[in-house]
Amino acid sequence: MRRMKIVSLLVKDYDAAIDFYTKKLGFNLVEDIPFGDRRWITLSLPGDGCSLAFELAKSAEDLALVGK
Numbered sequence: 001m002r003r004m005k006i007v008s009l010l011v012k013d014y015d016a017a018i019d020f021y022t023k024k025l026g027f028n029l030v031e032d033i034p035f036g037d038r039r040w041i042t043l044s045l046p047g048d049g050c051s052l053a054f055e056l057a058k059s060a061e062d063l064a065l066v067g068k
Contacts, residue, residue: 004050010057010066014039017054018054027052 011017018041021027027043030051041054057063 006051006053008053008055010062011054012052012057012058012063012066014041017041018043021052 006025009017016028016048020031021043022029027045030042033040038056039054042051043054044051057066
């Protein structure tokens, strides 16, 4: 059986997204590592093998996609 391991999400603000996904939706913060001018951030639900990775939206095109 095939399973998704990681899903990337565009976010406007790393810290606001971490706050929402951990405090409101129950995700656990797995990694928050500086990566140049960005960060490598992954979260997962307890007991689930799928992770979310946040990608910071910077361009107008990316910002238009946030939340869709």
